[in-house]
Amino acid sequence: MTQLALLAHKDLDAPIAYRRGRPISVRRFLADARALAQALPTTDHVINACADRYRFAVGFAACLISGRISLLPPSHMASLLEQLQAFAADAVVLADTKHRDLRLPIFPFPNLGEAIAADKDAHIEIPEIPAEQLATWVFTSGSTGRPQAHRKHWGLLRKNVANEARALGFTREDPVTLVGTVPPQHMYGFESTLLLAWLSGGSFDASRPFYPADIAETLTQCPANSMLVTTPFHLEKLLEANLRLPKIGSLLCATAPLSAGLARRAEAAFRAPLFEIYGSTETGQLATRRTSRKTAWTLFPEVRLQARDGQIWAEGGHVEGAVPLGDLVEQLDECRFRLKGRNTDRVNIAGKRTSLAWLNQQLLALPGVKDGCFYVPEQTEQTGESSVIRLTAFVVAPGLSAEHLMAALRQRIEPLFLPRPLILLDDLPRNAVGKLLRVECEALLAQHERDRDKGHGRLP
Structure with missing residues (x-):
């Protein structure tokens, strides 16, 4: 041995x-x-x-x-x-x-x-x-x-x-x-x-x-x-x-x-x-x-x-x-x-392809954005017999509105890849190595949906 x-x-x-x-x-x-x-x-x-x-x-x-x-x-x-x-x-x-x-x-x-x-x-x-x-x-x-x-x-x-x-x-x-x-x-x-x-x-x-x-x-x-x-x-x-x-x-x-x-x-x-x-x-x-x-x-x-x-x-x-x-x-x-x-980074919506890495790059390049990321929820929106992917974005941008950020994103990415919703946060719950866990993203989105149902949503 x-x-x-x-x-x-x-x-x-x-x-x-x-x-x-x-x-x-x-x-x-x-x-x-x-x-x-x-x-x-x-x-x-x-x-x-x-x-x-x-x-x-x-x-x-x-x-x-x-x-x-x-x-x-x-x-x-x-x-x-x-x-x-x-x-x-x-x-x-x-x-x-x-x-x-x-x-x-x-x-x-x-x-x-x-x-x-x-x-x-x-x-x-x-x-x-x-x-x-x-x-x-x-x-x-x-x-x-x-x-x-x-x-x-x-x-x-x-x-x-x-x-x-x-x-x-x-x-x-x-x-x-x-x-x-x-x-x-x-x-x-x-x-x-x-x-x-x-x-x-x-x-x-x-x-x-x-x-x-x-x-x-x-x-x-x-x-x-x-x-x-x-x-x-x-x-x-x-x-x-x-x-x-x-x-x-x-x-x-x-x-x-x-x-x-x-x-x-x-x-x-x-x-x-x-x-x-x-x-x-x-x-x-x-x-x-x-x-x-x-x-x-x-x-x-x-x-x-x-x-x-x-x-x-x-x-x-x-x-x-x-x-x-x-x-x-x-x-x-x-x-x-x-x-x-x-492999898990690719996004295909209606035949058009991009990557989460590229979308995140565009988001983080916006003036005033301190942190942020795009997220693909597990659930998709059903439309007739097909399903539609709806991207979500979590953004830390003090002093900026969701409407302002969406307008800025429209100058950079195709409408199909715009986040719906774009959720403003004070900070992102990143772990000790800077990663955002999927379970945390799910919790953030669930909380946003509960707030929206109560009339507190910040959806653009």
């Missing part, structure tokens, strides 16, 4: 994490993980709901070295956490915050600082984990429906992140500190704010800064060769704040399409290159590109894209089996491709 090291670090006194600018050593991290592994309840499955990135990392390491399986929830909503119990009946929630409404057994993250004295003379070795060990079940975000579970084995996870480190030019000789605005439970955050540090000999910041000022302050507290791991949504908000931003080593972006214009603005603001990751929960990371300079993506080594049954499949390398992509792809050669939109 092949054994693979938990960490790539050679020096046990090197930093593996930072908290408010103060380093936490590899030695201390391993001691914390061993102590937690001994303290956890006797169970095979642990739902790691820790919000603090260091505690999450300790929890994941504790499960790995004790043979437990981590379940990574797509959000901390009680209803979603409870769905995981149906998946694994023996699951216990490891949490560092209170979950008062949760009907699940909770194991509060213990105060390890009082239980452990990280003795420099103690004999501590970096654990080795069987490559075949099932490390975690990760769950899709639910942006297109109910979250789906996907297994990840330690050897293939390690291979995936090692390829990412090479693609980004990481070396042990020049370790990078990762600062993430995304939660570690999300596949992108899991790979690129945690495992990337573990397997490149680098470190990560324990926090998850959200507000622009907090992001800037956290980067200032970390070593100069830091990488900001973020999303297009967070990046746009950060640049809009017009703060003085520190020079860093690099930026990494994923979870949603990133425009070349936003990439160039970010590179100028941070005086650093920005790289974009393409992948999914199902496949893990598949490819990278320097968005400000290239439209094509370069696949990770050994990963292949195959066209069959009218769909593109990813396989090989670290991908567990053959996995269909949710995107339309133009293959340029064996190693490079371009994205042409999502």
Whole structure:
């Protein structure tokens, strides 16, 4: 059985994490993980709901070295956490915050600082984990429906992140500190704010800064060769704040399409290159590109894209089996491709075709629009024997009326694709990685229809 090291670090006194600018050593991290592994309840499955990135990392390491399986929830909503119990009946929630409404057994993250004295003379070795060990079940975000579970084995996870480190030019000789605005439970955050540090000999910041000022302050507290791991949504908000931003080593972006214009603005603001990751929960990371300079993506080594049954499949390398992509792809050669939109993104009304991505682009380009998205409801309007798709748009545009926005949209898109209704909101309930879940869209539309029936609608 092949054994693979938990960490790539050679020096046990090197930093593996930072908290408010103060380093936490590899030695201390391993001691914390061993102590937690001994303290956890006797169970095979642990739902790691820790919000603090260091505690999450300790929890994941504790499960790995004790043979437990981590379940990574797509959000901390009680209803979603409870769905995981149906998946694994023996699951216990490891949490560092209170979950008062949760009907699940909770194991509060213990105060390890009082239980452990990280003795420099103690004999501590970096654990080795069987490559075949099932490390975690990760769950899709639910942006297109109910979250789906996907297994990840330690050897293939390690291979995936090692390829990412090479693609980004990481070396042990020049370790990078990762600062993430995304939660570690999300596949992108899991790979690129945690495992990337573990397997490149680098470190990560324990926090998850959200507000622009907090992001800037956290980067200032970390070593100069830091990488900001973020999303297009967070990046746009950060640049809009017009703060003085520190020079860093690099930026990494994923979870949603990133425009070349936003990439160039970010590179100028941070005086650093920005790289974009393409992948999914199902496949893990598949490819990278320097968005400000290239439209094509370069696949990770050994990963292949195959066209069959009218769909593109990813396989090989670290991908567990053959996995269909949710995107339309133009293959340029064996190693490079371009994205042409999502399979679920296409809209066909009365024979005319467009994409939700293009419609969203037109909406967000309107002056005064701060946020917004088009949405295709499940239900369609029946007209005789046929059905008609009615698009909905949710828009955040302070001071603007729905009538004004509809008039502006008529200058940009065909009448068939105009939203009916256009719903004005104070903000959109995006999740931690900037996605708007389908269940949230359904709830917003249902609330609008209830308000309309009461005479409170704002339909243009």
